[in-house]
Amino acid sequence: MRIGVFFCQVDQEKLINLDQIIKYADNLPGVVYTRIFGVKPKLNPEELSILLKEYAFERIVIAGDSPGYFKPVFAKAMALAGGNPHEVQLASFREHGARGEEAVERAKGILACASYAVPYSLAAIPKGAPVHPSTLIIGGGVAGIQAALELADAGKPVYLVERTGTIGGHMAMFDKTFPTLDCAACILTPKMVAVGQHDMIRLLTNAAVEGVSGIPGSYKVKVRTRARCVDLTSCISCGLCSEVCPVKVISEFDAGISQRKAIYIPFPQAVPNVYMVDADHCTYIQSDGKKCGVCLKKCPKECINLNESDLVEEIEVGNIILATGYDILDASIIPQYGYGIYPNVITAIEFERLTNASGTTGGKIVTKTMQVNKRTGEKEWIFDSTGPSPKNVAIIHCVGSRDKKYNGYCSRVCCMYSLKFSHLVKEKIPEVNCYEFYIDMRAFGKGYEEFAERIREEGTFVVRGRSATVSMDNGNMVVKGEDIVQDKVVEFPVDLVVLAVGLVPAKGTVELCTLLGLTRDPDGWFSELDYNGNPTDTERGGIYVAGMCQGPKDIPDTVAQGSAVAAGVLRSITSGRGIGHHSNLMLSEIEARAKSIHTF
Amino acid sequence: MAIRVNPRLIEDLNRFGAADVQMCYHCGDCSAVCVHTDDMFRFPRKSMRQLQMGLEKRLDTALEPWLCYYCGQCSDQCPREAHPGETMMSLRRWLINRYDITGIAGKFFRSVQTEVWTVIIMGLLTALAALGYHLFSGSIYVVDGPDAFLPSHIVHMFDIALGSVLGIILLLNALHMWSLTMKEGGEASIPWWLYIKSILQLPLHFFTQKRYAECITTKKSGLYMPWIIHLGLMWGYVTMLVLVMVFLPYLQKGPEIFWPAHIFGYLASIGLLTGVFYFIRSRLIRKYAQYHKSHSTDWVFVILLALITITGILQHIFHRTGLPVAANITYLLHLMVVVPWLLRMPFSKWAHLVYRPLAMYFAAVRKNAYAWQEKKQRSFSPDLQPI
Ligand SMILES: Cc1cc2nc3c(=O)[nH]c(=O)nc-3n(C[C@H](O)[C@H](O)[C@H](O)COP(=O)(O)OP(=O)(O)OC[C@H]3O[C@@H](n4cnc5c(N)ncnc54)[C@H](O)[C@@H]3O)c2cc1C
Ligand code: HEM
Ligand code: SF4
Ligand code: SF4
Numbered sequence: 001m002r003i004g005v006f007f008c009q010v011d012q013e014k015l016i017n018l019d020q021i022i023k024y025a026d027n028l029p030g031v032v033y034t035r036i037f038g039v040k041p042k043l044n045p046e047e048l049s050i051l052l053k054e055y056a057f058e059r060i061v062i063a064g065d066s067p068g069y070f071k072p073v074f075a076k077a078m079a080l081a082g083g084n085p086h087e088v089q090l091a092s093f094r095e096h097g098a099r100g101e102e103a104v105e106r107a108k109g110i111l112a113c114a115s116y117a118v119p120y121s122l123a124a125i126p127k128g129a130p131v132h133p134s135t136l137i138i139g140g141g142v143a144g145i146q147a148a149l150e151l152a153d154a155g156k157p158v159y160l161v162e163r164t165g166t167i168g169g170h171m172a173m174f175d176k177t178f179p180t181l182d183c184a185a186c187i188l189t190p191k192m193v194a195v196g197q198h199d200m201i202r203l204l205t206n207a208a209v210e211g212v213s214g215i216p217g218s219y220k221v222k223v224r225t226r227a228r229c230v231d232l233t234s235c236i237s238c239g240l241c242s243e244v245c246p247v248k249v250i251s252e253f254d255a256g257i258s259q260r261k262a263i264y265i266p267f268p269q270a271v272p273n274v275y276m277v278d279a280d281h282c283t284y285i286q287s288d289g290k291k292c293g294v295c296l297k298k299c300p301k302e303c304i305n306l307n308e309s310d311l312v313e314e315i316e317v318g319n320i321i322l323a324t325g326y327d328i329l330d331a332s333i334i335p336q337y338g339y340g341i342y343p344n345v346i347t348a349i350e351f352e353r354l355t356n357a358s359g360t361t362g363g364k365i366v367t368k369t370m371q372v373n374k375r376t377g378e379k380e381w382i383f384d385s386t387g388p389s390p391k392n393v394a395i396i397h398c399v400g401s402r403d404k405k406y407n408g409y410c411s412r413v414c415c416m417y418s419l420k421f422s423h424l425v426k427e428k429i430p431e432v433n434c435y436e437f438y439i440d441m442r443a444f445g446k447g448y449e450e451f452a453e454r455i456r457e458e459g460t461f462v463v464r465g466r467s468a469t470v471s472m473d474n475g476n477m478v479v480k481g482e483d484i485v486q487d488k489v490v491e492f493p494v495d496l497v498v499l500a501v502g503l504v505p506a507k508g509t510v511e512l513c514t515l516l517g518l519t520r521d522p523d524g525w526f527s528e529l530d531y532n533g534n535p536t537d538t539e540r541g542g543i544y545v546a547g548m549c550q551g552p553k554d555i556p557d558t559v560a561q562g563s564a565v566a567a568g569v570l571r572s573i574t575s576g577r578g579i580g581h582h583s584n585l586m587l588s589e590i591e592a593r594a595k596s597i598h599t600f
Numbered sequence: 601m602a603i604r605v606n607p608r609l610i611e612d613l614n615r616f617g618a619a620d621v622q623m624c625y626h627c628g629d630c631s632a633v634c635v636h637t638d639d640m641f642r643f644p645r646k647s648m649r650q651l652q653m654g655l656e657k658r659l660d661t662a663l664e665p666w667l668c669y670y671c672g673q674c675s676d677q678c679p680r681e682a683h684p685g686e687t688m689m690s691l692r693r694w695l696i697n698r699y700d701i702t703g704i705a706g707k708f709f710r711s712v713q714t715e716v717w718t719v720i721i722m723g724l725l726t727a728l729a730a731l732g733y734h735l736f737s738g739s740i741y742v743v744d745g746p747d748a749f750l751p752s753h754i755v756h757m758f759d760i761a762l763g764s765v766l767g768i769i770l771l772l773n774a775l776h777m778w779s780l781t782m783k784e785g786g787e788a789s790i791p792w793w794l795y796i797k798s799i800l801q802l803p804l805h806f807f808t809q810k811r812y813a814e815c816i817t818t819k820k821s822g823l824y825m826p827w828i829i830h831l832g833l834m835w836g837y838v839t840m841l842v843l844v845m846v847f848l849p850y851l852q853k854g855p856e857i858f859w860p861a862h863i864f865g866y867l868a869s870i871g872l873l874t875g876v877f878y879f880i881r882s883r884l885i886r887k888y889a890q891y892h893k894s895h896s897t898d899w900v901f902v903i904l905l906a907l908i909t910i911t912g913i914l915q916h917i918f919h920r921t922g923l924p925v926a927a928n929i930t931y932l933l934h935l936m937v938v939v940p941w942l943l944r945m946p947f948s949k950w951a952h953l954v955y956r957p958l959a960m961y962f963a964a965v966r967k968n969a970y971a972w973q974e975k976k977q978r979s980f981s982p983d984l985q986p987i
Contacts, residue, residue: 336677402625403679439627468632468677482628482645489632489642 003115004033004057005091006074010066012039016093016103024108025063028115033057043073049080057083061114063091063107066533089114095530096120097539100519109590116598123594124585125541131217131573132318133157138209138512141169142555143547144323145191146562147569152200154570159315160195161223162205163508164252166270168192169325173253173349175356175363177555178420179451185358189269196271205272208508210312212515216542217318217572225311229277229285230263231303237265237273241295241304249281255349257383258360263295263304267358277306319542319569320516322526323562324506326548329400329407331501337399338470338497342477343368343381344390345470345497348417354383355424361385365428367495389429390496394479395421397438398466401502409523412552414500415442419452421498422460434460435492437467437481445554463490470497503552516543525551536565544568609654615710616697617895618690623682624648630674630684635814636667640967643667644674644684647691660698661785663966665691666952666959671815672889686893693895696951699777702769705947712896715944719900722940730932740928743919744854749928750935752852762942763845770946774954781962790969798964805957809834817888829878834953836871839864840912854919862916869913876906901949907937 005025007018018036025034033055037043052060060078062070067090075085091107091114093099098106113120133156137144140162148158160167171177172192174184195201204225211222230241247262254260262281265274279285283292284306296304331347332340339345344367346354357363366387373380395418400406415438422434436455441462443452456462467481479492505524513520518538519527526545529537536544544565547558585593610621624645631637631645643664650658668688675685697706708715730750734740738749745751782790804810812818812827843851843865850861879902882891911934918927945951 398627398679404681405679439625465626465628465632466679468627468629480632482631482642484626484628484645487642487646488639489628489637 001030001058002032002056003028003030003059003061004052004055005031005035005061005063005111005115006070007034007036007038007063008041008043008067008070009039009064010069016098016107020104021063021107021111025111025115028112030059031115041070043070043077045073045076045080048073048077052077052081052083057081059087059089059115059117061089061091061111063093063111063114065092065094067092087117089117091115092120095533096124097529097541100539105587109585109587112587112591113594116594118594118597123597124590131575132219132316133573134159134315134317135319135321135569136161136209136219136221136315136317137321137323139163139169139323139325139506139547139549140167140195140203140205141323141325141547141558142171142188142191143325143549143558143562144169144321145188145195146559147321147323147546147566148195148201149191149198150563150566151569152195152198154566156200156570156573158198158201159221159223159317160201160203161207161209162203163208164266165206165228165276166192166253166266166272167195167203167205168269168271170349171555172267172269173255173356174352176420176424178416179445179447181420181423185269192269192271196273203272206276209512209515212320216540219317219320219542221315221317221320223313223315225313227277227279227308227310228274229279229282229304229306229308230275231301231305232272232274234301234303235274236301237275238300239265239275240298240300241275244294244298246292246294247281247283249278253353254360255347255353257346257350257353277304282306319544319572321544321546321565321569322512322516322518322538322549323546323565324509324512324549326503326552327506329502329504331399331499334400334406336469337396337499338472339499342470342472342497343370344477344495345499347499347501348414348421349501351421351498352417355421355428361387363428365389365425365496390425390432390494392433392435392492392494393425393496393498394435394437394467394470394492394494395498395500396467396470396479397436397500399499399501401500402439403502407502407504407523410442410552411502412442413554414502416445416448416451416554418498418500419443419455419460422455423458426458426460435479435494436460436462437465437479438462439464439466445556467492503548505549509549516540518543521551523551525549536561537568542572603655603657605654606656607654609656609659610651613651613687613690613694616690616693617893618651618683618687619893620681620683621648621651621687623680624652624678624684625680627679629677629679633673633677633816634668635671635673635816636669636811640970641667641963644688648682648684648687651687651691657784659691660695661780662691662695663781663785663959663963664688665695666956667811667963668692669809669812669815670890671812671817673816675889675892676817683889683893685889689890690895692952692955693897693949695777696947696949696955699773699780699951699955700947701772701776702947705951708944708947709895709897715897715900719904719940719944722943723936726936726939727932730935741924743924743927743931744852748852749924750931752849755852755935756848759845759848762939766942766945770951770954773946773951774958777955777958778962781959782965786966786969790965791972794965794968794972797968798961801961801964802957805960806953809956811960826878826882829875832871833875833879834871836868836875839868840872843868855922857920865916869909872905872909873913876902876909880906897949900944904937904941904944908934908941911937 022034025031060074062074071088074088078088079085091111093107096110109124110120113123135151135158137148137160140160148160151158171184171188177184204223206228207223207225210224213220241263242261245261245263248259250256251258251260253266262278263275328349337345353359355363355365361383362385364385367390368381369384369387371380371382397414397418401411418436422436425432425434441452443449463483465482465484467479469480471478476493479494483490517540521527526549528535528550529539536546546561546565628645631642637643641664647664665688670685670689672685675683678684693709697709739747740749742748813824818824818827847861850858883894886892911930915927915930915934
């Protein structure tokens with residue numbers, strides 16, 4: 001067979017050292033000709049066909065990143081030259097994961113397979129390597145929940161490891177979702193309950209992954225479940241324990257705007273619907289059982305065991321899905337808006353909890369009231385449902401996003417949730433003045449532009465120009481900025497400022513990366529295999545990413561990715577051939593396998 | 601009328617130092633934090649926009665760049681690292697070139713080589729002229745009096761001649777500035793008496809640079825830095841200029857110290873020395889936004905000033921301590937820097953001593969004209985509401 005190899009690139013990124021690969025190509029059996037065409041060459045089928053005819057190629061291999069782009073031209077040229085247009089093979093470097101350290105070796109393997117006209121995945125993945133049918137999902141936000149349900153409904157066992165005491169993630173904190181203003185809980189709660197009750201799902205809340213070993217298709221994972229101190233099966237969540245507990249702690253679920261006890265349930269619809277003990281704050285645990293313990297006596301089911309210890313177990317899975325979501329950037333590192341200094345400057349997530357009907361004020365939007373802490377005697381500002389409603393509310397976009405000092409990237413959801421906030425504010429306090437300070441309105445999704453228009457029509461003042469500062473003037477907060485449409489520097493007196501703070505990868509992302517041998521993109525999110533072609537796969541076959549942890553996105557996109565990763569996992573399990581991209585075979589083995597498949 | 605854009609403008613401005621203008625996404629933070637922005641003159645964001653759009657005609661009639669005192673607050677706040685303060689600085693350099701009727705300024709700003717070589721050649725020519733004179737007269741061992749190596753009456757005459765030529769060029773450039781900013785740039789026609797009304801703005805801003813003191817970063821620095829330093833430098837400079845231009849013969853008398861003249865010289869030297877030291881140091885350590893980026897002309901400016909100050913002081917010391925040869929050599933070196941420095945004057949950053957007070961003055965006139973016209977309009981049509 002006479003084979004010609006042509007190197008073509010679609011973009012400038014020169015990730016691969018072509019010299020070595022060309023040398024290798026020259027020595028491949030059948031290869032009579034190699035040539036570099038470079039980046040996005042302008043190829044003309046007629047001219048090309050002359051070359052093809054001259055060498056009388058029987059097969060052509062187009063090699064490079066995304067070489068499929070050039071296939072039509074070569075196929076046509078091949079036909080014109082009188083050859084077989086079906087003998088145009090692709091050696092897709094990037095698509096098959098030829099990057100990073102092993103890029104060159106990998107590219108050679110890919111090229112060898114293409115020269116034999118054997119699909120790379122067929123030759124490079126150890127045949128018949130058994131894939132364990134179970135899947136581990138790390139992170140129980142809406143992404144993890146969606147993936148878990150898809151897999152479990154397909155009859156595959158799932159371990160869902162969630163760091164906090166409940167699944168649901170951020171979506172569980174919201175009242176309404178943009179742009180439909182659907183009730184977030186109405187969508188999420190049924191899914192959460194389904195996860196909690198599913199036969200095929202083992203839910204490990206209050207848990208963390210501590211170690212991973214093995215290869216794609218067969219991983220051993222060490223999971224530590226921290227002592228919950230309340231029995232998962234017998235607790236009826238009557239809440240009597242919590243009533244008597246004397247310790248108050250800032251509520252994480254309420255984004256810090258209310259308090260909970262040391263024995264608590266994050267929120268009433270939590271899954272599992274079981275109380276839990278915060279060991280770091282429980283007096284009994286902290287005093288080694290010498291003090292307190294009042295909850296023990298109160299529990300009617302006797303399901304509290306304050307002496308419980310952590311459980312470390314090893315589970316076996318075939319695939320791993322990462323769905324660890326995001327955190328909010330710490331707004332107090334941005335000095336000009338006075339977060340942490342002025343009590344009525346709050347973050348978006350705090351606002352979500354404030355406006356949530358199940359939140360501390362019952363969904364009433366108020367400004368903070370001052371209170372003297374009885375124990376410490378210090379002044380505190382708290383949200384109290386009897387507090388005054390704000391008359392002027394400012395919502396500031398892009399706080400810490402698209403800002404080179406903090407996050408250079410766009411957090412993608414802030415424009416829309418900010419508009420949602422305006423709607424909620426105006427709905428609850430009709431006479432309020434609501435200002436949105438924005439730089440560019442990113443209303444990119446289905447129905448989003450219409451949503452933005454609707455908010456404008458509702459009477460929100462949408463000010464083009466991110467305000468520069470929040471300051472205090474005679475006890476009044478003043479937001480100052482340039483309205484670049486009106487061409488004026490303006491000052492707005494307001495009594496509540498909501499900061500649309502940017503998003504960052506969840507805490508622990510770096511650790512997970514080292515644990516799993518993954519890479520992060522320059523902004524810190526998990527790197528996907530290929531942004532366009534394989535957005536939920538990673539370069540470690542058998543490990544997938546879904547939802548916000550791959551990059552900022554809204555709920556619809558998150559849910560779509562949750563389903564997409566399930567497809568990837570099911571593909572790997574049903575094909576019984578391990579998973580796509582990462583091969584642990586040596587180059588010589590790949591060559592041999594490709595050759596044998598070819599002759600066979 | 602529509603304005604014709606110049607899409608290449610931004611590339612040109614690049615050479616004047618505005619490298620990051622395209623980064624700006626118009627959040628308006630910079631204008632909001634700038635204390636000098638007001639209802640009539642809003643910057644730096646608007647200037648950034650005009651630059652991005654290539655609105656050349658808008659920019660060369662603008663006063664805004666001169667109303668900026670480069671405190672750097674805007675650059676500190678800018679989320680895009682677009683360096684709005686440096687853009688205003690670059691616009692000033694560009695405007696100096698625009699106002700200049702000879703076109704020399706543009707050559708200096710656009711090319712370091714041209715500027716440095718011109719300085720060197722001018723310096724050498726000065727030396728040549730002095731040595732040429734030395735062939736006929738003067739002794740290297742004499743510093744003062746008619747037999748001096750460089751006798752003060754000749755130097756004085758030369759100073760005045762040079763000063764006058766450059767003064768005239770500067771005046772013409774200032775006139776050009778007026779015609780650009782007030783004739784072409786001002787929307788309203790301005791009655792002459794409004795010019796009289798605000799005339800005091802000129803000396804006020806020249807002698808105090810009071811707006812410099814109003815910048816947030818200046819206030820934050822505690823000691824009113826760098827305003828106070830600049831004030832010392834500027835007063836020192838003006839004092840020295842007067843001494844040299846008017847009282848040079850007294851200054852060069854000697855070798856004993858002539859207190860009535862020299863005391864001013866000493867005070868001026870302190871101002872000059874601290875000034876150049878401060879600015880050079882700031883540009884080296886680059887701690888504050890306004891010194892992050894140094895255009896080549898910034899360096900040439902401060903270095904020449906430093907050399908002038910140091911050689912002047914050394915010459916004085918050598919002269920008074922009975923080291924005539926050393927004194928004469930340093931004097932020659934001094935003149936070798938002074939001549940190019942003076943020759944550069946209308947074409948360099950230093951022209952700001954004229955343009956800045958003028959701009960402040962013009963801005964006041966424009967504001968008054970605007971108010972006056974509004975009043976006039978209202979008296980014609982009483983229903984018309986001001987916008
Ligand atoms: C203020 C605000 C309002 C928003 N409003 C809307 C809206 O109205 N509509 C909309 O479409 N989108 C909205 N979004 C975006 C939406 O929140 C996200 O798209 C969605 O929540 C992403 O889900 P997720 O599952 O990827 O991440 P998350 O919801 O963050 O869930 C991640 C889960 O993983 C867990 N986890 C993290 N690390 C680990 C670990 N190492 N081990 C175990 N578990 C871990 C976390 O505890 C969490 O439960 C909003 C975002 C914000 C900030
Ligand atoms: C004899 C007169 C003057 C001299 C010698 C002088 C000298 C200088 C020097 C050395 C610098 C610092 C350059 C650097 O940062 O490296 C400077 C900057 C500055 N000067 Fe002057 N100056 C004079 C007059 C004035 C006047 C009259 C004003 C204002 C009305 C003014 C305003 C400024 C301002 C705002 C800066 C900082 C911003 C910039 O560099 O443009 N100066 N000047
Ligand atoms: S702060 Fe920066 S990005 Fe914002 S308008 Fe000014 S120059 Fe542009
Ligand atoms: S440098 Fe200072 S004076 Fe100049 S525009 Fe920026 S904030 Fe205003």
